[in-house]
Amino acid sequence: MRLAYYPGCTLKTTAKSFDISTLESSKTLGIDLIEPERWNCCGTVHALSKDDVMHHLAPIRNLLRIEEMKKTGIVEESKVITVCAMCYNTLKRANLVFNSDSDKVKKINENMENESSVYNGSVQVEHLLETIKHQGWDNLRNKVKIPLKDLKVAPYYGCLLLRPRGLGIDNADKPSIMEDMIRALGAEPIDFAYKQKCCGSYHTVFMKERVADLSYKILNQAKIAGAEIIVTACPLCEFNLSHRQTEIIKNRSEFKEFPVIYFTQLIALALGLKEDSMVFGENKTDPRPLFKYKGFLKEI
Amino acid sequence: MSSENSGQILKINAENKEFKEKIQDLSGEKIDLCFQCGACSSGCPMVQEMDYLPSKIIRMSQLGLKEVLSSKTIWVCTTCFNCEVRCPRGIDIANVMEAIRQVVLRQKFDKVNIDMLTPEELRELPQIAIVSNLRKLTA
Ligand code: SF4
Ligand code: SF4
Numbered sequence: 001m002r003l004a005y006y007p008g009c010t011l012k013t014t015a016k017s018f019d020i021s022t023l024e025s026s027k028t029l030g031i032d033l034i035e036p037e038r039w040n041c042c043g044t045v046h047a048l049s050k051d052d053v054m055h056h057l058a059p060i061r062n063l064l065r066i067e068e069m070k071k072t073g074i075v076e077e078s079k080v081i082t083v084c085a086m087c088y089n090t091l092k093r094a095n096l097v098f099n100s101d102s103d104k105v106k107k108i109n110e111n112m113e114n115e116s117s118v119y120n121g122s123v124q125v126e127h128l129l130e131t132i133k134h135q136g137w138d139n140l141r142n143k144v145k146i147p148l149k150d151l152k153v154a155p156y157y158g159c160l161l162l163r164p165r166g167l168g169i170d171n172a173d174k175p176s177i178m179e180d181m182i183r184a185l186g187a188e189p190i191d192f193a194y195k196q197k198c199c200g201s202y203h204t205v206f207m208k209e210r211v212a213d214l215s216y217k218i219l220n221q222a223k224i225a226g227a228e229i230i231v232t233a234c235p236l237c238e239f240n241l242s243h244r245q246t247e248i249i250k251n252r253s254e255f256k257e258f259p260v261i262y263f264t265q266l267i268a269l270a271l272g273l274k275e276d277s278m279v280f281g282e283n284k285t286d287p288r289p290l291f292k293y294k295g296f297l298k299e300i
Numbered sequence: 301m302s303s304e305n306s307g308q309i310l311k312i313n314a315e316n317k318e319f320k321e322k323i324q325d326l327s328g329e330k331i332d333l334c335f336q337c338g339a340c341s342s343g344c345p346m347v348q349e350m351d352y353l354p355s356k357i358i359r360m361s362q363l364g365l366k367e368v369l370s371s372k373t374i375w376v377c378t379t380c381f382n383c384e385v386r387c388p389r390g391i392d393i394a395n396v397m398e399a400i401r402q403v404v405l406r407q408k409f410d411k412v413n414i415d416m417l418t419p420e421e422l423r424e425l426p427q428i429a430i431v432s433n434l435r436k437l438t439a
Contacts, residue, residue: 010428044432045379048398050328055435086428163381164392172385198345198380202432205425206412207349207376214345236428243424 003131004066004075005033008087008235009041015084015235017279021264022083022128024277028143031131034075036065044086045202046093053107059094060108064119071117079124081131083264085234089160092125092167127161127169129177129233129263140184145272146296147186153266154190154227155179156218158237159198172196178231181263185270192225194218199240212247215240219248219258229287231263238262242284259287269296316364323361323368326399333389334358340383340393349376354383354393361396374400375411375437401436411437 011019026033039062047055063080070078082088097104099121109118132140155178162168162175170177175196179189197218200211219241222230232238242260249255261283268278269291280288291297312320324331334355341353350373352360360368368374374397383393405411412433417425 008428009431010426014426041427041431043435044428045435048379048395049326049402051326052402084428086432159378159380159382162385164384164394165381196382198378198382200345201378201380202429202436203346203376203378204429205421205433206416206437210346210349210376235426236432239426239429 001030002032002034002075003077004069004080005035006039006042006062006066006080006082006087006091007035008082008084010235011084015238015262015282017265017282018083018235018238018262020279021262021268021277024273025264025267025271026081026128026131028271028273029132029135029140031081031135033081034069036062036069039065042087042090042094044090046090053104054111056094056097056104056108057111059091060098060119061112061115062091063095063098063123063125064112064115064117066123067120068117070122077124078122079126081126081128083128083233083262085127085158085160086236088125088127088169089167095121095123095125096167127233129181130169132181132267133177137180137184140181140267141186144185144270146270148266148270148294148296149186151187151294151296152190152226152228153182153187154192154222154225154230155182155195155263156222156230156232156237156241156260157196158232158234159196159201161233162196178233178263181267182231185266187266187270190222190225190227192221192227194221199237201236201240204236204240204244208244208247211240212244212251215244216248216252216255219245219260223258228259228290229266230258230260231266232260233263245285257285259283259285259290261287310363312364316366318364319366320361320364322403323364323396323399326402327392327395329391329393329395329399331358331361331391331396334362334387334391335389337388339386339388340391343382343386345380345382346376346378354397357400358391358393358396361400368400369404371400373397374404379436398436405439408439410439413438
């Protein structure tokens with residue numbers, strides 16, 4: 001299956017492990033992800049004010065690239081796969097605006113005169129978790145080489161994978177898609193109270209301490225519930241939950257570093273891929289000691 | 301509404317009415333639906349940093365009170381949509397927060413300045429954090 005893939009900016013810089021583990025594990029699952037030849041930042045957040053059209057241009061331009069890929073036969077479907085929760089949300093919502101508001105379509109098209117074609121609104125925005133779910137959890141289970149037996153994994157959804165209501169990849173009140181994925185990998189999903197709670201998001205820039213406090217609550221709830229590791233699908237959540245542990249430890253000496261990784265890194269591990277497909281060295285909180293202790297990674 | 305009930309109806313002046321309509325237009329939300337249950341505030345992760353609770357911002361917006369423009373709440377909201385999934389009246393409170401922020405930002409106001417960051421912070425922060433922060437907090 002050849003599908004278009006929109007990585008987004010952060011996956012090319014501080015979250016390369018997310019990009020690489022996505023590409024490598026998808027390949028093993030029979031999904032060839034193809035990046036458009038050129039793409040631009042989606043803007044990271046959906047413009048919420050009703051009269052703001054300009055900020056929809058960036059995501060729509062990316063969707064146009066996908067339509068072009070479909071037209072030229074580079075990909076099989078008019079669909080784009082994302083993994084970053086913020087890219088997913090921004091592309092999906094801009095697409096929805098485009099397909100429901102003809103006045104805005106006119107304005108958007110007027111401002112994209114430099115493009116050689118116009119966007120038709122045909123692209124379907126999908127998250128990789130949905131793609132894997134549609135393949136069937138058995139497909140994933142059957143490809144597992146190293147069942148992650150006895151590993152207790154807390155799925156952290158955060159905000160934009162699930163909200164606003166109806167726009168997310170799963171039920172906003174009671175999601176289960178990450179739990180199903182964790183089970184298919186042979187690990188045990190840990191339910192915890194804060195799995196949908198916000199980590200403080202972009203306030204990590206100027207309100208570090210508050211974000212450290214929110215992240216602490218999330219990490220601590222996962223720990224109390226018995227988790228050994230957290231998986232996430234957002235480079236901003238990953239940053240807050242792992243990098244802000246430095247601030248947490250400064251304020252709470254009893255706090256012990258807690259590993260946080262991308263869900264695709266966990267998949268790559270269970271699929272038995274090479275270590276350079278998981279890039280665990282990039283994670284601020286190194287999960288390798290845990291995985292070695294569990295026998296999933298060889299001691300070197 | 302019959303005229304004998306008019307004494308019980310809260311009347312707002314023209315200026316407040318205009319401001320209220322502006323918020324409604326920009327947000328696309330029917331803020332009059334709010335019946336002050338407080339569900340939005342109870343699940344909000346940022347209340348400790350707020351001066352007015354999210355539910356209070358909605359009430360003030362119903363009355364067209366321009367004090368919302370100088371509230372801390374609109375800037376510390378993380379746009380997490382937790383309030384949106386909780387509201388029994390179907391109001392997307394995050395949209396209202398954005399509308400109020402936009403009224404301020406459109407006067408060429410920047411809440412934050414990237415120059416406030418140290419070179420180390422700039423190096424460490426992922427661009428997803430910086431771009432989204434500046435999108436929400438600068439003009
Ligand atoms: S969107 Fe803003 S107001 Fe609503 S719960 Fe999140 S932080 Fe609070
Ligand atoms: S949850 Fe909705 S109805 Fe309840 S106070 Fe908040 S905005 Fe009003």
